[in-house]
Every structure is written in C-alpha cells, then in structure tokens.
Amino acid sequence: MWTKKAASIVSMAVIIVLLGMATRNLLLVMLSLAALVYTTVSVFANTSTRLTADREMSQEKIFEDGTVKVELRILNQGGKTGFLEVRDKVPRTIQLKDGTNYTYLNLSPKGATRLKYTLKCPLKGVYKIGPITLRTHDPLNMFYKEKTVAFESDLTVFPQVRDVKELYIKSKQPKMYPGEMKVKMPGPGSEFFAIRDYMPGDPFRDINWKAYASTGKLLVNEHERLSVSDITILFDSRSSSRYGMDSDNANLYGARAAATLANFFLKRRDSVQMVVYSDKVLTIKKGTGQKQLFELLTALAGATPKGDIPLSGIVEVAIPYMPRQSPVIVISNLEEDDSIRKAVSMMMMLEFDVTIISPNSIEFEIMAKQKKGEKINAAAYDILRLEREILMQELRGYGVKVLDWKPATPLTQILLEARNY
Amino acid sequence: MAQYQEELDNLVPFEIGLQAGETMIMWALGMVFWLLSFVFMGFAVGWDFGGSFGPIMYVVGGIFLLSSQFVTRWNPLKTSGMPYTGVALWLLVVVFAAPILWKGWQVYSDSSMLVFMISYTVLAILITGGLLVSNFLTSLKILDWMSQDMATTLYAAGIISTLIGVTMVGFNNRALLSIDELTLGDWEIMYVFAMSYLFMMELHNGAHRFNDIIKYAKERATGEFSLTPVINNYYIMGFILMVIIGFGVQLVLVINFFIRWISPFISEQMANSVMMNSVYSVVYTIAMIFIPLWIVLIIWMEYRNRKEAKEEEEMRRKVERETRPGIY
Structure with missing residues (x-):
C-alpha cells in the first residue's frame, strides 16, 4: 500500500516535472528525477513478512477502577520485518496504567517480542481488547503492509458495588422462609414493633414489665418479623440515560446503584430479579446467591444506552412475575417517557412498595457543558428542572418514594435518604 | 434534551518548544542539507538569481521548515472545527x-x-x-484535507515556498535552457543540489514521523518507550537507500547522455532538435525509463498483494477449520 508520503512525493514529482517543462527549468527536472528514483527504490525496500500475534489477559471480569494485565506476543516467522509498528486496540474509555499497547521496532528473522501493559477500567461495560494491527514499512516510509490479527479478548467491567449497611426498603408480604429482611409484620425478630395484650402461651421474656407497672395489665412486646423477600429492580438503560459525559451519566450512576442494591439484598438472602430495558428487554429471573449477583452484574455491565421502550410496557410485562406487595425499585432518569405516571399508578394499585431512584440527567448535561466551556441556556434548564420537579411531586403523590440523585451526591447518601420516607 | 458526547480527549493544546530530543539530529542534518541545496543552487546559476524574489522564497521556505520543529501537533480543525491551517496554506x-x-x-x-x-x-x-463549495455543500471537503496540524502545515509551506523559489530562480536563468552547453561540473552541481534537497525533505519528514510516534507513545504509555534502536536503524538503512538512489539518479543521467550521444547516429534532425538539446531530453529519458518501469512495478505489486491476500485467506480458513467443534 502507498503511504500518504509516497502519494505526495509522486504527485509533487509529476507537478514539478510539468512545471520544469513549462518553464524549461533544469533544476526542477532534476528534483523531479530524484523524487521518482527515490520512490522506485523504496518499492524494492518494502519487505514481505509473516507475523503472528496472540494476547493473554490476567482477568476477563473486573469491577470498575480495577486493573487487568495484558501480555501481547508477536512472533516473526519470516525474514526481516523492516520497520514494524504494533498496536493493540484498546477502547477509548479504558486507560493505560502502565506499559504500552503500541510499539515500533525492527524484528529479526524468527524473532519475537512481548508487549506488556496494564489497563485501568474506570467505567463499566463489555469491552473488546484488540484487534492487533501489525504494520511494516520500508525505511523511507513510502510503502506499507498492514495486517490485522482479528484476535479480540472480551473484558467485562462490572459496575462499582458500594457497601451499604442498612436500607429501609421493606416488604409487606412475607415469604415462608426466615431471613434478614424486616417485613412490617409482627413475628420472630429482634427489633421492637408494637405492644399487645398478653395471651396464654406468650414467652415470659416478652412481657413488658414497665408497661405492666404503669397500667396493671400484662402486655407483651412484639418484634418485627424478619423474612426473606423478593425484590424487583427495573433498570432504565434507554438512550436518554447517556446524557452527560462518558464518565458521568445516568446510565453509569444507575448501574452502580442497581449493583449496590442487588449486592445488599442478595447478601441479606433476599431473592432479586431485574429487568433492564433499552431497545430491548433483558430479564434476569429471581434468584439468590453469588451466581445471581454475577448474572445481575453482567447484565448491568452490558447495559448500553439505546432505544426508548416505555416503563409502562415493562411493568405490564413484568407484573405477573412480581410478588404482590413486594418492593420494586425503579432506577430511571425519568426523562423522555410519558408512561411513567401510568406505570407507577399501575404498581401502586397492586400495592407494590415502589421506590424510584432517579439520577438527574439535567445536571449531568449541565456539568458536561460546563466542562467543555459551552454556553448554558439558564432559562431552558430552569424550565426542565421545573418540569422534573412537578413530575417527581406527582409521583410522590401516588405514595412512591422518589429520590432525586444529583451528580454531586454520593450513592450511599442517596440510598440513606430512603429513611426519610 | 440534546445528545451530548464528551470529545475533550481530542483537544491538543498549542505549545511552542523543541520537538522530541531523539529527532534533533535529523532536524539539524535536514537544515544542513537545505543550506547545501541553496549553495549548490547558487553555484548552478552562477550566483545570478535574476532578482531577489527566488532566493527570498527559498529562505522563507527554510524558515518555515525550521519553525515546523518548534510547534506541537496542535490541530485547529480538530479543536475548533474551522480548517484554519488549510485556509492559511491555500492563501x-x-x-x-x-x-x-x-x-x-x-x-x-x-x-x-x-x-x-x-x-x-x-x-x-x-x-x-x-474549495469553499466543496467544504460546505458537498462531502468532498478539500479544505479539511489540506488542514493538517501546525507542524505539518509549516513543513508543507516550507517545501512549497522553496519550490517556488527554485522555479523563480530557474525562470530568471536562461543559461539552463541549453543543456548541451552545460559542463559535466554543472551537471554534478545540479545533481548534488537535487540530492541535497531530497535529503533535506527525507530527514525533516523522518523527524516529523518519529516525533509523532514518540509523542503518541509518550501520551499513551506510562512505561519507558525508546525509539533509539529504530532511529539508528533508520540512519543506517536510510543512508544505504540514499546511496542507491544517488546511483539511480546518476544512471538516468548517464542514459540521457547516451541517448544524446547516440542520437546523431540515428537521426541528424533528432540530434539537432530542441527536444534533444533542452530540459526536454531529460524529461524524455525520465518518461522512457519510468513509465514502462512503473507499469511493470504496479502489475507486480498488485500480483504480490493478491497472492499475499489469498495466502492469508487460506490461512484464516485453515485456522477456522481446525478450531471448529466436531460433531460427536
């Protein structure tokens, strides 16, 4: 293949020779002659090579901000490579922490080289490392040969999981198995729930002696029942969730919240199911344990913003699989979806305990514009904020917990805000 | 809300400063060869430049070439979307x-x-x-093509300016019109001029190329990145190739002398023609050698590329066959 340089030199040589003829200038003709010989000699200096390459990665699945070590091996099975450029393609959002994914070298016949580098992955996603591009060219860089080794390695970056100590998200409908979740009903547990009259058979240790002293009646303490519960997470990954920057947007923040919640509930031995909706619907059936967590995290990692399926459609499809009165957590920026009110009222009618965690896309967009130094139309954004506030108030009117999540607020704090409801 | 994507990574701030240390020798050598080409151009025309415009253009070109090493790869087209350097080059x-x-x-x-x-x-x-119509009304954006980073634009401007200088100097020297009157020494001077200019172009281009690679690698890599072995190899291989190119140019000139020497034996009329006694004879020799040679080379290169592509495809199929799971 011709390089830009070769094309420029040949074009220049033709122009100069024509100019030299037009002006009968021997100096120009001599320059053109030199340029033409230069190009011709370079054709023969371009060597033919046989190169193979492979890649080894220390891990294929990591969490955000995690690192992965990559080793690239290039083997020359032919003669001299001449000038060899090696580039292992790394996605734009992955950072190179150590070493290099690019090199420029001369490889001897049957020679080999290794390229070691460490990648830091700050953003969740399902990435492909590679392909490997090998380009050889002559010393004067006039002609080149490029070979792409279509060898790609998958790298899954899970969203960050934060440690949350306690969440006041409770189910009204207990399951038969004892667990760790309070279900707003009296039963076996450690936390105080209510006082009632003593009934024959009640254990003595439950008698409230202080109440007995003041009222003269035998009263017993009731504890809040602890049980395993089914939790449903509806994760909005529609195209509107990408507003903002690569590193700060509703999709990314929402995925972190979903991952943290899923981890918390699964640790509590709850059963968690999740629906990720974008241009299609991905449903992860309810389950427990580490395997379920792995599946949920994989789904969240691969949730890229696209499509515009409305929430009401998702609710209609998912309702038969959601146990009555169980907690439903909707993670959505609440943008560009007219069906939210309908969806929420439908869930509230069926007595689901709905919590909406809403990353604020307006603030993400403003933040992105500020970073780029672009002018911000304050009035337009004030209107957008007002519209959002009205929508959230309406949803609160249905009895839903709505958490407005601004970029500056840490995830743990926004989850703790659920206490206020 | 409008879609908004982060593009801040593409911004390259404008910086003035020396380019990478590894390429300094190339710049210095390039400037030496530029000076040599200027001196030999002077010798070729007997230091009669026929006016000041030609040598001024040549010197301005040299200044552009030199200054192209002091600026970064700042690209206004990428930064602001406006092809400033393309417009500047055009002007x-x-x-x-x-x-x-x-x-x-x-x-x-x-x-x-x-x-x-x-x-x-x-x-x-x-x-x-x-150009403006191509830029704003069609997908053929020639101004965008012309708009390069600052260093490349200065390099291109330097080459264009020096070539304008050479053209102007040649215009004003009728002595170069009759090549039969030129001595062997005159030919050698012009040969050295052309080779010096070619050396200068190659060294400055090499410096740009290696500087870009070093900058790219240093931006991307946090570990050590050394291009010294490759640059040393470039010096050795480049020198060998340049010697071959030098012989190649001389060979063409020898063929030209031979044609002019033999032409009276073939046709007296042809021997006395303007064609044989002016720059056209050199152009004629160039055409006679390079047109058939390049037809053969292009066919050969195409044949070789197809053969390699076929081999690669066969290799890929073989690997696919070997890795395909069997039916048990």
Whole structure:
C-alpha cells in the first residue's frame, strides 16, 4: 500500500516535472528525477513478512477502577520485518496504567517480542481488547503492509458495588422462609414493633414489665418479623440515560446503584430479579446467591444506552412475575417517557412498595457543558428542572418514594435518604 | 434534551518548544542539507538569481521548515472545527504563486499588468470558491484535507515556498535552457543540489514521523518507550537507500547522455532538435525509463498483494477449520 508520503512525493514529482517543462527549468527536472528514483527504490525496500500475534489477559471480569494485565506476543516467522509498528486496540474509555499497547521496532528473522501493559477500567461495560494491527514499512516510509490479527479478548467491567449497611426498603408480604429482611409484620425478630395484650402461651421474656407497672395489665412486646423477600429492580438503560459525559451519566450512576442494591439484598438472602430495558428487554429471573449477583452484574455491565421502550410496557410485562406487595425499585432518569405516571399508578394499585431512584440527567448535561466551556441556556434548564420537579411531586403523590440523585451526591447518601420516607 | 458526547480527549493544546530530543539530529542534518541545496543552487546559476524574489522564497521556505520543529501537533480543525491551517496554506500558495505567474505572463504575453491582475484574481476567486463549495455543500471537503496540524502545515509551506523559489530562480536563468552547453561540473552541481534537497525533505519528514510516534507513545504509555534502536536503524538503512538512489539518479543521467550521444547516429534532425538539446531530453529519458518501469512495478505489486491476500485467506480458513467443534 502507498503511504500518504509516497502519494505526495509522486504527485509533487509529476507537478514539478510539468512545471520544469513549462518553464524549461533544469533544476526542477532534476528534483523531479530524484523524487521518482527515490520512490522506485523504496518499492524494492518494502519487505514481505509473516507475523503472528496472540494476547493473554490476567482477568476477563473486573469491577470498575480495577486493573487487568495484558501480555501481547508477536512472533516473526519470516525474514526481516523492516520497520514494524504494533498496536493493540484498546477502547477509548479504558486507560493505560502502565506499559504500552503500541510499539515500533525492527524484528529479526524468527524473532519475537512481548508487549506488556496494564489497563485501568474506570467505567463499566463489555469491552473488546484488540484487534492487533501489525504494520511494516520500508525505511523511507513510502510503502506499507498492514495486517490485522482479528484476535479480540472480551473484558467485562462490572459496575462499582458500594457497601451499604442498612436500607429501609421493606416488604409487606412475607415469604415462608426466615431471613434478614424486616417485613412490617409482627413475628420472630429482634427489633421492637408494637405492644399487645398478653395471651396464654406468650414467652415470659416478652412481657413488658414497665408497661405492666404503669397500667396493671400484662402486655407483651412484639418484634418485627424478619423474612426473606423478593425484590424487583427495573433498570432504565434507554438512550436518554447517556446524557452527560462518558464518565458521568445516568446510565453509569444507575448501574452502580442497581449493583449496590442487588449486592445488599442478595447478601441479606433476599431473592432479586431485574429487568433492564433499552431497545430491548433483558430479564434476569429471581434468584439468590453469588451466581445471581454475577448474572445481575453482567447484565448491568452490558447495559448500553439505546432505544426508548416505555416503563409502562415493562411493568405490564413484568407484573405477573412480581410478588404482590413486594418492593420494586425503579432506577430511571425519568426523562423522555410519558408512561411513567401510568406505570407507577399501575404498581401502586397492586400495592407494590415502589421506590424510584432517579439520577438527574439535567445536571449531568449541565456539568458536561460546563466542562467543555459551552454556553448554558439558564432559562431552558430552569424550565426542565421545573418540569422534573412537578413530575417527581406527582409521583410522590401516588405514595412512591422518589429520590432525586444529583451528580454531586454520593450513592450511599442517596440510598440513606430512603429513611426519610 | 440534546445528545451530548464528551470529545475533550481530542483537544491538543498549542505549545511552542523543541520537538522530541531523539529527532534533533535529523532536524539539524535536514537544515544542513537545505543550506547545501541553496549553495549548490547558487553555484548552478552562477550566483545570478535574476532578482531577489527566488532566493527570498527559498529562505522563507527554510524558515518555515525550521519553525515546523518548534510547534506541537496542535490541530485547529480538530479543536475548533474551522480548517484554519488549510485556509492559511491555500492563501500562502495563492500569494506565493502570483509573482511566478506574473513572471511567466511577462515572458510569454504582451498583455498589460491589469489584464494579468484581473485574470489572476478571477482564477483565485474561482479556485477559492470551488474549495469553499466543496467544504460546505458537498462531502468532498478539500479544505479539511489540506488542514493538517501546525507542524505539518509549516513543513508543507516550507517545501512549497522553496519550490517556488527554485522555479523563480530557474525562470530568471536562461543559461539552463541549453543543456548541451552545460559542463559535466554543472551537471554534478545540479545533481548534488537535487540530492541535497531530497535529503533535506527525507530527514525533516523522518523527524516529523518519529516525533509523532514518540509523542503518541509518550501520551499513551506510562512505561519507558525508546525509539533509539529504530532511529539508528533508520540512519543506517536510510543512508544505504540514499546511496542507491544517488546511483539511480546518476544512471538516468548517464542514459540521457547516451541517448544524446547516440542520437546523431540515428537521426541528424533528432540530434539537432530542441527536444534533444533542452530540459526536454531529460524529461524524455525520465518518461522512457519510468513509465514502462512503473507499469511493470504496479502489475507486480498488485500480483504480490493478491497472492499475499489469498495466502492469508487460506490461512484464516485453515485456522477456522481446525478450531471448529466436531460433531460427536
């Protein structure tokens, strides 16, 4: 293949020779002659090579901000490579922490080289490392040969999981198995729930002696029942969730919240199911344990913003699989979806305990514009904020917990805000 | 809300400072060869440049070439979306070409300067309009192609300027018109001039290339990245190739001498023609050698590429066959 340089030199040589003829200038003709010989000699200096390459990665699945070590091996099975450029393609959002994914070298016949580098992955996603591009060219860089080794390695970056100590998200409908979740009903547990009259058979240790002293009646303490519960997470990954920057947007923040919640509930031995909706619907059936967590995290990692399926459609499809009165957590920026009110009222009618965690896309967009130094139309954004506030108030009117999540607020704090409801 | 994507990574701040240390020798050598080409151009025309415009253009070109090493790969097109360097390069060509065309007009036409000015302005407007139309109304954005980073634009401007200088100097020296009157020494001087210019172009281009690689690698890599072995190899291989190229140019000139020597034996009329006794004889020799040679080379290169592509495809299929799971 011709390089830009070769094309420029040949074009220049033709122009100069024509100019030299037009002006009968021997100096120009001599320059053109030199340029033409230069190009011709370079054709023969371009060597033919046989190169193979492979890649080894220390891990294929990591969490955000995690690192992965990559080793690239290039083997020359032919003669001299001449000038060899090696580039292992790394996605734009992955950072190179150590070493290099690019090199420029001369490889001897049957020679080999290794390229070691460490990648830091700050953003969740399902990435492909590679392909490997090998380009050889002559010393004067006039002609080149490029070979792409279509060898790609998958790298899954899970969203960050934060440690949350306690969440006041409770189910009204207990399951038969004892667990760790309070279900707003009296039963076996450690936390105080209510006082009632003593009934024959009640254990003595439950008698409230202080109440007995003041009222003269035998009263017993009731504890809040602890049980395993089914939790449903509806994760909005529609195209509107990408507003903002690569590193700060509703999709990314929402995925972190979903991952943290899923981890918390699964640790509590709850059963968690999740629906990720974008241009299609991905449903992860309810389950427990580490395997379920792995599946949920994989789904969240691969949730890229696209499509515009409305929430009401998702609710209609998912309702038969959601146990009555169980907690439903909707993670959505609440943008560009007219069906939210309908969806929420439908869930509230069926007595689901709905919590909406809403990353604020307006603030993400403003933040992105500020970073780029672009002018911000304050009035337009004030209107957008007002519209959002009205929508959230309406949803609160249905009895839903709505958490407005601004970029500056840490995830743990926004989850703790659920206490206020 | 509008879609908003982060593009801040593409911004390259404008910086003035020396380019990478590894390429300094190339720059210095390039400038030495530029100076040599200027000196030998002077010798070739007996230091009669026929006016100051030609040598001034040559010196301005040298200054551009030198200054191209002091700026970064700052690209205004990428930063602001406006092809500033493309427009600057275009203006430079329009302005620098005007005196040459005026000189040609004086030599070949009896019309007044006013007619030239009107013709030239119309020509410049037409070409500029064409470029703007291509940029704003079609997908063929020539101005964008012309708009390179600052260092490359200065390098291109330097080459264009020096070539304009050479053209102008040649215009003013009728001595170069009759090549049969040139001595072997004159030929050698012009040969050294051409080779010096080629060396300068190659060294500065090499410096740009290696500097880009070093910058790219240093931006991307946090570990050590050394290009010294490759640069050393470039010096050795480049020198060998340049010697071969030097012999190649001499070979063409020898063939030209031979053709001119043998032509009286073939045809007296041809031997006495302008074709054989002016620069056209060299152009004729170039055409005679390079046109058939390049036809053969292009066919050979195409054949080789196809053969390699076929081998690669076969290899890929073989790997696919070997890795396909069997049916048990």
